[in-house]
Each structure stands twice: as structure tokens, then as C-alpha cells.
Amino acid sequence: MTSGAGGVPVVEIKNLRFTYPGIDGHPPPGSTPLIDEFSLSLAAGERCLLVGSNGAGKTTILKILGGKHMVEPEMVQIFGRSAFHDTALTSSGDLSYLGGEKVITLTLGVPPLPTLRPCGRKIKHGLIRTQLLAFSSNLSLRLLVPQKRRAPPHLPAYSSATLRLSDTPSASALFRVVLLWRREVAFAGFEVSIQMDISAEKMINGVSGIEPNRRDELIKVLDIDLSWRMHKASDGQRRRVQICMGLLKPFKVLLLDEITVDLDVLARADLLRYLKKECEERGATIIYATHIFDGLEDWPTHVVYVAHGKLQLALPLEKVKQMSNLSLMRTVESWLRKERDEDRRRRKERKESGLPEFEKPVKGSRVTGDPARIAIRVMNNGWAAGRLNSTVAGEENFFLSSNRVLRQ
Numbered sequence: 001m002t003s004g005a006g007g008v009p010v011v012e013i014k015n016l017r018f019t020y021p022g023i024d025g026h027p028p029p030g031s032t033p034l035i036d037e038f039s040l041s042l043a044a045g046e047r048c049l050l051v052g053s054n055g056a057g058k059t060t061i062l063k064i065l066g067g068k069h070m071v072e073p074e075m076v077q078i079f080g081r082s083a084f085h086d087t088a089l090t091s092s093g094d095l096s097y098l099g100g101e102k103v104i105t106l107t108l109g110v111p112p113l114p115t116l117r118p119c120g121r122k123i124k125h126g127l128i129r130t131q132l133l134a135f136s137s138n139l140s141l142r143l144l145v146p147q148k149r150r151a152p153p154h155l156p157a158y159s160s161a162t163l164r165l166s167d168t169p170s171a172s173a174l175f176r177v178v179l180l181w182r183r184e185v186a187f188a189g190f191e192v193s194i195q196m197d198i199s200a201e202k203m204i205n206g207v208s209g210i211e212p213n214r215r216d217e218l219i220k221v222l223d224i225d226l227s228w229r230m231h232k233a234s235d236g237q238r239r240r241v242q243i244c245m246g247l248l249k250p251f252k253v254l255l256l257d258e259i260t261v262d263l264d265v266l267a268r269a270d271l272l273r274y275l276k277k278e279c280e281e282r283g284a285t286i287i288y289a290t291h292i293f294d295g296l297e298d299w300p301t302h303v304v305y306v307a308h309g310k311l312q313l314a315l316p317l318e319k320v321k322q323m324s325n326l327s328l329m330r331t332v333e334s335w336l337r338k339e340r341d342e343d344r345r346r347r348k349e350r351k352e353s354g355l356p357e358f359e360k361p362v363k364g365s366r367v368t369g370d371p372a373r374i375a376i377r378v379m380n381n382g383w384a385a386g387r388l389n390s391t392v393a394g395e396e397n398f399f400l401s402s403n404r405v406l407r408q
């Protein structure tokens with residue numbers, strides 16, 4: 001975990017602190033940060049395996065890195081840029097997040113169209129040929145509106161239900177937009193669960209601006225049959241198409257949140273080999289959170305262990321191997337076992353001293369008080385203040401907003 005080219009680390013996390021917001025979009029007052037004092041630095045070409053028990057915070061960290069949760073810009077930098085605030089990082093494909101969501105192709109019921117007014121005119125529902133990725137885990141939706149004309153120089157990614165394209169500087173040229181609706185909005189009366197009959201070929205070729213050789217190689221590595229119909233495909237086949245689409249752009253930083261669960265042994269092995277090659281040949285950086293250690297013995301360059309949202313260990317693989325003569329899986333198992341034993345001991349002590357065994361979570365509540373004090377509390381909980389509509393880069397745009405949005 002050294003510095004990348006020119007001494008600038010590719011991924012730099014400094015004293016990251018983060019709390020999920022309560023129902024009103026603010027971190028509940030008095031809540032303990034879920035991620036705290038987390039620092040990590042990764043250079044070009046490094047492959048980092050992120051390990052930890054269930055609920056340790058791996059997905060949260062990856063999503064923060066992927067710009068899906070807003071934190072103070074200086075807490076997380078990718079190529080010296082804030083992943084949340086600098087939306088060009090993700091829209092360019094330089095930073096790619098591949099999560100464990102399943103790809104389901106859907107037709108959209110009734111999106112909040114009154115809010116969509118690119119080029120000064122309403123987009124009619126029928127004109128939006130959509131490819132939707134529905135996230136089974138959190139029921140949020142991503143709608144990719146295909147690019148029809150010129151793409152604007154910066155394709156903003158939005159995460160707010162109150163999105164207004166007319167608020168964006170590039171609205172006049174906007175034909176490709178990534179919209180992300182949060183659960184409350186997507187499911188507030190919108191019927192969205194119709195699967196569509198679409199071929200793997202159409203999905204993969206639908207991603208524009210891809211180098212044909214790269215696409216062909218990925219199709220080969222993932223052994224995709226382009227004639228697969230997505231509505232009839234198996235989970236593993238669907239996953240392969242999802243992974244292929246996620247890797248089509250030559251990413252510089254890839255965040256993988258256990259995406260190999262449905263893959264067969266061969267597909268997983270071939271994918272891991274391909275990813276390693278991407279790091280070695282192109283200098284890509286990968287962070288991979290997983291519980292599956294099959295085929296990983298010599299895959300990572302570094303291993304990072306997180307427990308209760310805190311960094312426990314960040315070591316080069318050789319160091320991990322020097323520390324233990326067990327396999328990587330057994331080594332990690334021993335860390336997790338120790339952590340669980342310590343948790344149990346702590347709970348026992350709490351019980352014995354008359355305290356509840358588990359600390360009561362702070363319930364989300366409406367934040368009251370004057371805006372300045374709220375802003376300070378928001379900052380203290382690892383959040384930058386946001387604003388109600390778009391999330392165009394620029395810290396000043398985020399001051400004192402109630403839009404502490406989650407990009408799903």
C-alpha cells in the first residue's frame with residue numbers, strides 16, 4: 001500500500017467516519033459512527049482483499065468509495081478526487097462499483113416524469129428505452145437512459161427523488177442520465193416489477209463506446225452466450241452478464257462487493273485470473289470484499305481486515321503469510337474467531353454488570369434545532385451537508401442541505 005504514480009495514491013481514505021442517516025436523512029443524534037477512524041491508501045496495480053465478519057462495514061466502505069454515500073470530500077479520494085462530489089469519476093468508467101445486486105431487466109411503470117425536463121421539454125415515458133438494474137437487496141432502482149445524441153462532457157449521476165434535470169449545467173445536451181431513485185420514491189405507487197425479454201447481446205452491446213476487443217475478451221472470459229434471454233437466464237448467467245457489463249469500460253479502480261456468489265467454479269477462476277491481469281497489465285486497482293476464499297490464496301497483493309467499522313489490519317499478502325502458516329482462509333477465520341470471542345466476552349461483562357447485552361441502537365429521529373447546529377452535527381457524523389436537488393460537484397453546493405442522499 002504505497003503511493004501510486006507521481007506519489008499520489010490511487011485510493012486514499014483518511015480518517016473516514018460515516019453514519020447511516022435516520023428517517024429524516026440525518027444521522028440520528030448521539031449515534032455512534034458505523035465506520036470510524038478508517039484510513040487506507042492503495043496504489044496502482046494493487047489488489048486488496050477486504051475481509052470481515054457480517055455487518056463489519058465492508059459494503060458500506062465500498063459504497064462510500066464508489067461515491068454512493070456522501071462523506072467529507074477529504075475523507076475519501078480517488079485519484080485525488082472525491083468520488084461522491086466528482087460524478088465524472090464514475091460516469092467516465094474510471095471508478096467502477098460492482099455490487100452483489102442481481103440484474104433484472106424491467107420496464108418502468110410510472111417514473112416521476114414531471115421532474116424530467118431535459119432540453120426544456122418533457123421526456124415522455126415511451127421515449128425512455130430503459131434498462132433497469134433492480135437491486136434485490138435494497139429495492140432501489142437504477143435507470144439508464146441510453147445516450148441518443150451527443151453526451152454532455154460530464155454525465156451527472158443523480159440520487160435524489162427530487163431530481164430536476166433543468167438544474168444541471170448540461171441539461172440542454174442531456175440525453176444520457178443515470179437516475180437513482182431511493183426506495184421510498186421508487187415504490188411510492190410505481191409498479192416496477194415486470195421482467196423484460198431482452199437478449200444478453202442487446203444488453204452488452206447497449207453499452208456504448210466500448211472497445212470491441214475488450215468486449216469480446218470479456219464475453220469469452222465469462223463464457224456468455226449472447227443469445228441468452230435475460231428473463232429466462234439462470235442466476236449465474238444473469239450474473240455473468242452483469243459482471244461483463246460492469247467491466248466493459250477499462251476501469252482504473254474497481255470495487256467488487258461479492259459478485260461471484262452465483263458463478264460456477266470455472267467462471268469464478270477465469271474471472272479472478274482476468275482481474276489479476278487487469279491489475280498487472282493496466283495498473284488497475286481493485287478492492288474486493290468477499291467471504292469466498294476459493295482461488296484467492298495468491299490473488300490479492302494486500303489483505304485488509306475490518307471489524308465493527310474499524311480497520312484492524314492492512315497488510316501485504318506476504319506479511320499475512322509470514323504471520324501465519326495457515327491458508328489465507330484459515331488465517332482470516334482465526335481473526336474472525338478471535339473477534340467473536342472478544343465480542344462474546346464483552347457482552348457477558350455487560351450482562352454481569354446489569355447492562356443490556358447489546359447496546360441499544362439510536363433510533364432515527366427528526367433533527368430539530370437551528371440549521372447551523374444541525375450542520376455541525378452532520379459534519380461530526382461524517383457527512384457533508386448536501387442540497388435538495390442535484391449533486392453537481394462543488395462543496396458550496398452541499399452546504400446546509402437536507403439531501404444527505406444515498407446513491408444505490
Ligand SMILES: Nc1ncnc2c1ncn2[C@@H]1O[C@H](COP(=O)(O)OP(=O)(O)OP(=O)(O)O)[C@@H](O)[C@H]1O
Binds near residue numbers: 020055056059
Ligand atoms: N442503509 C442502511 N441503513 C442503516 N444501517 C445500515 C444500512 N446498510 C447497512 N447498515 C448497517 O451497517 C452495518 C454494516 O453493514 P455492511 O453491509 O456494510 O456490512 P458488511 O461487512 O458488508 O456485511 P456482510 O458481510 O454481511 O455483507 C450493519 O450493521 C448494517 O445493519
